[in-house]
Amino acid sequence: MTIHAHPDDEASKGAPTVAKYYSEGVRTVLVCCTGGEEGDLQNPALREPGQPFHNMTPEQERAHLAIVRPEELRKSVEAIGFSALHMLGYRDSGMAGSESNNNPDCFHMADLDEAAGRLVRLIRLERPHVILTYNDDQASYPHPDHLRVHDASVLAFDRAGDPAWYPEAGEPWQPQKMYYTLWAKERILAVHEALVLKYGESPFDENWRNRPSQDHRVTTRLHIGEYLYARTQSLRAHATQVDPAAKFWFGLTDEELADVYPWEDWILAQSHHREVPEGMMETDMFVGIR
Numbered sequence: 114m115t116i117h118a119h120p121d122d123e124a125s126k127g128a129p130t131v132a133k134y135y136s137e138g139v140r141t142v143l144v145c146c147t148g149g150e151e152g153d154l155q156n157p158a159l160r161e162p163g164q165p166f167h168n169m170t171p172e173q174e175r176a177h178l179a180i181v182r183p184e185e186l187r188k189s190v191e192a193i194g195f196s197a198l199h200m201l202g203y204r205d206s207g208m209a210g211s212e213s214n215n216n217p218d219c220f221h222m223a224d225l226d227e228a229a230g231r232l233v234r235l236i237r238l239e240r241p242h243v244i245l246t247y248n249d250d251q252a253s254y255p256h257p258d259h260l261r262v263h264d265a266s267v268l269a270f271d272r273a274g275d276p277a278w279y280p281e282a283g284e285p286w287q288p289q290k291m292y293y294t295l296w297a298k299e300r301i302l303a304v305h306e307a308l309v310l311k312y313g314e315s316p317f318d319e320n321w322r323n324r325p326s327q328d329h330r331v332t333t334r335l336h337i338g339e340y341l342y343a344r345t346q347s348l349r350a351h352a353t354q355v356d357p358a359a360k361f362w363f364g365l366t367d368e369e370l371a372d373v374y375p376w377e378d379w380i381l382a383q384s385h386h387r388e389v390p391e392g393m394m395e396t397d398m399f400v401g402i403r
Contacts, residue, residue, distance in 0.1 A: 114142040114241035114288075116232065116266050118220070118258035119149040119205060120186040121354045124347035125362075126294045127245055128193045130335055130377050130398075132343035135194035139399070142239045143195045144232065146265075147220050147258055149182050149354075150175075151207035156356050166353075178353055185351045192346035199235050203228070206257040214257060221257035225264055230279045232269035237283035242402050244270055248293040248380065253324050266291070270383060289402055292333065293380040298326040300374045307373045308364045316361040331378045333395040338375030341367040 115131060117123045123131075123143055135141045154174050159166045165181070166174055190198050206221035207213030214221050220228070236244075246266035247259050272278035274287025301317055301324075308315040348355045348362055355362060365373065381395065386402060389395045 114144060114236065114239055114243070115245040116144045116146065116247075116262055118146050118247075118256065118262045119152065120145055120182050120189070121149065121152075121348075121351040123186075123193065123195075124189055124344060124351060124355075126247075127377060128344040128347050129337035129340035130245070130379075132194050132340040133335065133337050134399070135196070136340070139403075140196045140239075140241075141194060142197045142199065142235075142241060143190060144199045144201055144235055145186065146201040146228075146262055147203045147205040148179070148200070149205050150179060151205040151211070151213050152178060152182065152354055154178065155354050156352055158357070159353060181353060182351075185353065188350035189347040192350050193343045197239065199239075201228070201231050201235075206261075209255055209257055219257075220261045223261065225261075225268065228261065228265040229268035229272060230282060232265055233273045233279045234282040236269060236273040236288060237286045240286045242289045243398050244288050244291040245379075246291065246293060248295060248327075249382070250327060263293075267382075287385060289384065289386045290381060290398065291383040292398065293382050295327060295331060295378050295380055297328050297331060297378040298324065299328055300376070300378065303374045304365065304370070307369065308360060311369075312360065312364065316359070316364070327380075328378075330380045331394070332381040333379040333398060334376045335379070335396065335398070336375055337377050338371035341370055341375075 115123060115127060131141050154166055158164065161167060203220035203223055204216055204218040206219040213219060244266065247263040249263055251259055270288055270291045274285045276285045301321055305315045305317040305322060345367055349357060357363065
């Protein structure tokens with residue numbers, strides 16, 4: 114089970130990992146906590162004559178985005194290979210400090226116990242062995258909804274197996290492992306260097322390259338080179354949110370990226386299962402489980 118804040122987050126964080134396990138017969142479940150209502154149009158080509166957003170006012174754009182984004186998410190889910198999609202039912206909070214943070218229906222304003230309870234209900238319904246969620250250290254991108262995803266996920270992981278919590282939410286079920294997503298600095302620098310070699314420039318500026326490294330926290334490295342198509346196809350499915358000309362996402366082909374960095378990195382945050390020996394990198398999230 115992967116828990117994400119908005120439609121399109123499932124594309125940029127862990128899509129190849131999900132595709133890998135789906136191809137191996139693992140049931141894969143996406144929980145999307147908000148509808149992405151505060152997202153802006155990120156693809157300028159869609160404003161050109163003959164395109165869906167031509168001559169729209171900002172208000173019209175926002176209204177049309179609310180119509181098309183659910184369909185984009187459906188296409189992304191199909192591209193990655195999710196077995197099921199659940200919407201948690203909250204509204205997008207918008208970026209930190211925006212007026213939308215105060216909307217009583219937004220995820221940022223949600224009661225944390227209630228939000229965790231909604232996740233517990235889904236965990237008990239789907240009975241996952243592994244939970245994928247957001248890092249506890251999000252200083253580089255402190256979006257209110259991403260912070261809320263982490264906090265609610267941790268509580269849900271701890272409470273799903275305890276019959277004292279949310280007795281109305283189904284039979285208790287304890288997931289075995291919880292992982293945090295991570296864009297390793299090693300990956301960022303490798304992709305940056307490959308883009309500079311190819312184009313003479315890179316969208317990974319000094320702010321990206323000088324971010325504090327969390328690479329020492331990586332416990333799990335999955336070889337996903339042959340599943341990078343899932344990332345690319347799911348990003349392209351979110352046509353309003355991702356510029357198809359952006360070198361940040363598409364500057365390297367899947368084959369080139371697989372040569373440069375064919376892994377996804379994860380942090381094993383909690384485990385109720387025997388782990389690999391200390392000092393060894395885990396290469397399978399389900400080792401010993403299946």
